[in-house]
Amino acid sequence: MSAAEGWTRRGAIAGVTASGAALWAASAANAAPAGIVRAPAGDFVGTREGGVHAFRGIRYGRAERFRAAVPVAQPGTRVAAQRFGPICPQKSESDEPRSEDCLFLNIWTAEPRAAAKKPVMLYIHGGAYSNGTVTDPQTHGHHLAARGDVVVVTVNHRLNAFGYLYLARLDPRFADSGNLGQLDLVLALQWVRDNIAAFGGDPNCVMVFGQSGGGAKIATMMAMPAAKGLFHRAATMSGQQVTASGPLNATARTRAYLRRLGVTETDLGPLLAMPTERLVDALDATDPVLGGGVYFGPVLDMKWLTRHPFWPDAHPQGLAVPMLLGNTHDETRAFLSPDSPKVRGLNWDNVADRIAPELRIDILPEWVVTQYREHFPDWTPTQVFYDATTCGRSWRGQVIEAEERARAGAPGWVYQLDFGSRTDPRRGAFHTMDIPLVFGTLDAQGSQTGTAADARTASAAIQESFVAFTRAGDPNHAGLPHWPRYDLATRGTMVFDTRSRVENDPRGWQRELFARVPYIQPGT
Template identity: 30%
Template structure:
């Protein structure tokens, strides 16, 4: 087994995973610590080291609210450890490989976690890459800066470093991806067969990286799971990049709240003090730092880049869970809903209001269709109309999820299944759930290898056919309580929304 590998900065030693045929390298540095003068700068080159670096443990997680202290479903499900180390020194990645030598060329997955660009980390237990590595995939999970550390903008930053004024978390992802391109061959991976993937804000990150022209050629496929990216209606979208000027004003407000006036002063502040003050303002609803249109990394509306074909065009697997928690069009009452409908649909607003589903979110109910679903589907219906279109494979995750809280197929629950890590979850999953997870992981591995999820499972059995999602055949793969079932989008409401976008 490949237990020691070379990198551009020095040698690293990994450990056998639970399956001793797999080696895990945890806490591999891909950039210099973003501390001191490197705070609020693009990631800088990592320093070399002598000897063999032991990469046996996950590095500390990025600066964020301490996990494991809340009562929401995410604290109960994943973010369970209040004692997990947290540090501003966080630019590390993790690798799982079953390669026996460095001259193998296995397909590579680069994973970006979700969490609204405020929370999350690579060491979450559902992200264990071992099951994919058993399927001959080299798995890499990349950590990145979050919140005020990763996405703050400020006029002084724009003046100091116009080539990288913000979006430091996105630049961290980009730096991690490029490190993989330069180094993954030493871990048995193929640098010319990389798939980038993410879920929620990680899915939005994937789409943002696809929209960044500087990334041309750095990856060959993409997976967008419940991608927090935007709504085709630009209403209540979770992720609509702010202008640099607008985001800069929020940075000025944060400086004022922290009692500093210059970058020099702010860079001397204790990291936990910054985290606390930003959290206070965010909880008051004053700010929420995410990706900014900085005219460098993000050069315009990323949704437009998908619709007009100017993004990095590669095959995509995308999908969502049945009970996502973000509505596409929210109104507190019928009067507001009618006004929003008129603005979004114009002459056909009455047709929209005739659907019973249109009224389900009044007063804060669950949406019958989510902004992530509409955003991704609209992007790939546009792709299908372009010359030389790339395939998109769409899924819906709708099995039963056990538990006394009766959660439904809530946002993010499919992560346990795609990574096939159900055994780490506290929910009373049964054998049939494990069967679904194996099947989903098989489809995912096939796509990472070839750009097509179809083929055979890990035991050599042929999988049910998964057709491409196109304008003429809106095919989906439904992961149901009984496993994978090919289906066609049958919601007249969803079709209306997609067919009547402005």
């Protein structure tokens, strides 16, 4: 996911994140004190809410600016875990408390005792690498945990310049910079390995799942030796990372960011003393490669990341980890609003020009439009615009990752979400639509699923698949037709909708159309 997609995502799903004051009040409202969970990292006091034990704002690490975090443990010390911790500073409209000191995780469990040994689902949020938080009500884990068969963990970590500003080539003191956000996630997984049994979880059965940027972070961790063995399944929801940012492009972006701050690359002292707010303000520095706001993401630094995750093939480290890869049918209807100038007034005379910058690949847009009109003669310019930008831009990375795993014989399953917005049907199955369906948070602020029988049916199908996959490394369950592993011969794909079904090679024509040109991961 590109930086531009990360910024525009906020406008596409405006109102998803509750106001900070309301959210923090809600985290403790209507909650009774829970028993103490005694774990190696401390004695944690959470809340009991509708039969589920919730532990919010558990610190898993502490870090100095632009340096790797260190673990935090307080053995035998009583620790209040009843409110979310602050989120990473970022350019977002909500008034949630935020701080560079943001390394906190949250746990929901129905049975907090070591003997329970329930599978663990650990969620990593989206928002590219620059925005986002797991305090979003759609990602609260109470519904998943209330089922009684999994323990849910959600994690916040450092983002944007705080987590991914690459300074290593400019100053040896910051040898870990560029991948600090990734190392935060590794630290959180180590905390889970060492402590989750006390909350009823099985440290030997951990699935990481993440949407958008969260999925990309997971794909990256599958190529990081530091993360080896810390998770046993992986599910990516509209989030891929075929290649990481090259160190030269990452350095060029760092220089653009420093110029915006008025800091010279030969003296980074002012960068360490600068107020947090100034570092956030400078995130609007112009990206010297992509244009728009400066991009931040994992870097091929040859220390923590020594090769690309899925180029020239799937990293061997991740091949033994079963993987679930998914996308939504109408990804770009989230980034490109039907009411935006890019979409209003679309016609056959202007659609090629408007598609060109949104495809993010070097392909003749007039030819693309002609091919679409011949293949789908009944489609409107708007339908062509959204399908082409989704298939040429947002879906390509997932196809490549699934293909490379299939070539290597690695266990993998692919899904496509067709269940569309019930509150604004023009958006279809847009980017982020699968979040409330997986979490079961259909009634949460920001969800567009509705709460009718059709939404509950679609949610049950996808949620049961994620739980089955966490437990056994296979998403099949009694409520679905048989879901085959993805292979290059049939490309079997589960289509989640009001009636979920398997289709072989859905949108195969689009896949072949865009395979004519190379895919370049945004930001690399």
